[in-house]
Every structure is written in structure tokens, then in C-alpha cells.
Amino acid sequence: MKLLVTGGAGYVGSVVASQLVEAGHETVVLDNLSKGHRAALPDGARPVEGDLLDEGFVRETLAEGFDGVLHFAALSLVGESVEQPEIYYRNNVCGTLNLLEAMGEAGTGRLVFSSTAAVYGEPEEVPIRESAATLPTNPYGSSKLAVDRLIGAVCGARGLAATSLRYFNVAGAGGRFGEDHHPETHLIPLVLKAAAEGSSVKIFGTDYPTRDGTAVRDYIHVEDLGRAHLLALEAAGPGEHSVYNLGNGAGFSVREVVEAARRVTGKSIDAVEAPRRAGDPPALVASSQKIQADLGWKPEKPELETMISDAWAWMRDHPNGYE
Ligand code: UDP
Secondary structure (H helix, E strand, O other): OEEEEEOOOOHHHHHHHHHHHHOOOEEEEEEOOOOOOHHHOOOOOEEEEOOOOOHHHHHHHHHOOOOEEEEOOOOOOHHHHHHOHHHHHHHHHHHHHHHHHHHHHHOOOEEEEEEEHHHHOOOOOOOEOOOOOOOOOOHHHHHHHHHHHHHHHHHHHHOOEEEEEEEOEEEOOEOOEOOOOOOOOOHHHHHHHHHHHOOEEEEEOOOOOOOOOOOEEOEEEHHHHHHHHHHHOOOOOOOOEEEEEEOOOOOEEHHHHHHHHHHHHOOOOEEEEEOOOOOOOOEEOEOOHHHHHHHOOOOOOOOHHHHHHHHHHHHHHOOOOOO
């Protein structure tokens, strides 16, 4: 297929774009390089630099004709979204609206969208199924939920075939593609940075109602997540919007992540207890039964230590990230 990958120079987008090239798809990467990295563009993919908020550019890009779009381009920091909700709605919702309108004009019939566990807010039941209530607790999650709903409406109205993949916590690296955010806010890269530099990492909250008092998250290897996108391309029929959660179904606490990183790196890693981070729910664990049953997806690297050791290897090969 001929495929457009928006945000394909970012962490998950670059891994998926490289998997698409490997699978023999003609792959075009659209990225504004605001968060993505030029060095993260996979060999064999054609880059197109520009912004989804530029309607004319989006229309022109889609007009060359694609069989499908994989849409990663978005802002994704919870804290930033609380401080600057307008920018989050503009980028995530208006950018997707431009994309959907251009896809409609060009007759592009397939979409896979990067959604998020943040649409569920503080779930009543864990593991979280797709039927759980969507009550996001921050503008990042609300903007992604607005897009999920917009996509569902466009599927019904215009016969688009779309799949939303709701990611839990993504970790690890895929070949020469890894995690390089500025600023970095995610637990695993911060723990590994502390290991590399001999500095400390903060544990945000030790009074959660969990087995060791720290927050529990479901970590999924970026390569496993990537493979789900290739399956999702064919998942929905015209007019259908499929929604799948993607995690391992196993949760790890912050302390368990730090312990695993100590084993992987052989470093002592100083962990300092700190207050809870605003907006963090106690436990987010996915039920991925639906995607396993419908699409036959199965994680090949479910072990936390594998994810951490792949991230550690990437970090040691790229001590300054992509710079
Ligand atoms: N966390 C932490 N210290 C850090 C960064 C994160 O204790 O320096 C915790 C955070 O509060 C959350 C978990 O680790 O409970 C995962 O956070 P991350 O930002 O990686 O992902 P999120 O679940 O927020 O998407």
C-alpha cells in the first residue's frame, strides 16, 4: 500500500514508519519536526516537511493519492496540556480535522489513529476495557477523545475505515529508533538517565492504594505497539470505526520499574520519594483481549526488563539522543 505517516519522525511514528518500509509499503512521512527528529526518519521513507494546521499544505500532500494514513502527529504532554489547553485542542483537533477533510477530498479510505489510555481518566475497573467510560481528566486526554469521536462521525458519514489504538505506557526502542523527548517527563528514560549520570530519580507519590504505594502502569514495547498498527490498517471495513486498547495487561509500580532498571543496568540508581504528580491516577492497566481476539495481536516482548534493556542499549548508543 501507499501510506502517509503523520508524525513519523517522532518516537512511535518512526518505529512504525520503519516497520511499514520493511513490510514493503511505499511510505511517506509528514512531520513538522517540532518534536520529531530529522535523524529519526527511516531509510526508504520519503519525508515531507510541514504542519497539519496548514490546510493548503495538507490538501496538496493528500492530493497525490494514498491508500491509507497513520496519524501520530500530536502534542502529548499532560502537564503542558493543563497549562495550555488551547494549543492542545488546536494541534490535536484542528490538525486532525484538516487531515480528515483532505482525506475526504482525495478519497483516502483508511486511517489508523494514535489514541491514548488518557481518554479513560481514572477508571473504576482495572484492567480497562474499551467499553469503560471515557472521562478524561486533562486537556490532552479530552483532545484525543474529541478526535476519536470526530473520526467515528466521519466513518459514519463518509464511509471511512478507521481504527483508534489507545496506547498505555510505551517503552523500549526499535533498532536505531528510540525515545528522545525535550523535556523528558517519562519514567523509564528518566530512571535510565539517573543510572547513566549517577543522579537521582523522583518517585511521584508513595501513598497510592497499590501494592507498594506507588502508581501502577502498563508498559508496552514500542515494537509490539508498532506491529499492532500494521494489523490495524486492515481492521475496519468502510464506515466502521474500531477502537482497541494496547498494553500488556500487566501493571508495574514505579518502584518495580526502578528495581528492574537497577538489575538491567547494574547501577544502584538513587530514588527519592516525592509528592504525587497532579492528575496521575493510581493504576492504569489495559485489557488488550479485544485486539488479541479480533486481530490476533500478541506482545512478543512483554517483559519489563526487555523494554528497559532495549531503552538502555539505545541510550548508550545515543548519549545525546538524536543530536
Ligand atoms: N513518574 C515518577 N517519576 C518520574 C516520572 C514519572 O514517579 O520522574 C511516575 C508517574 O507519576 C506515573 C508513572 O511514573 O505514575 C509513569 O509516568 P510517565 O510520565 O512515564 O507516564 P504516564 O503514565 O504519565 O503517561
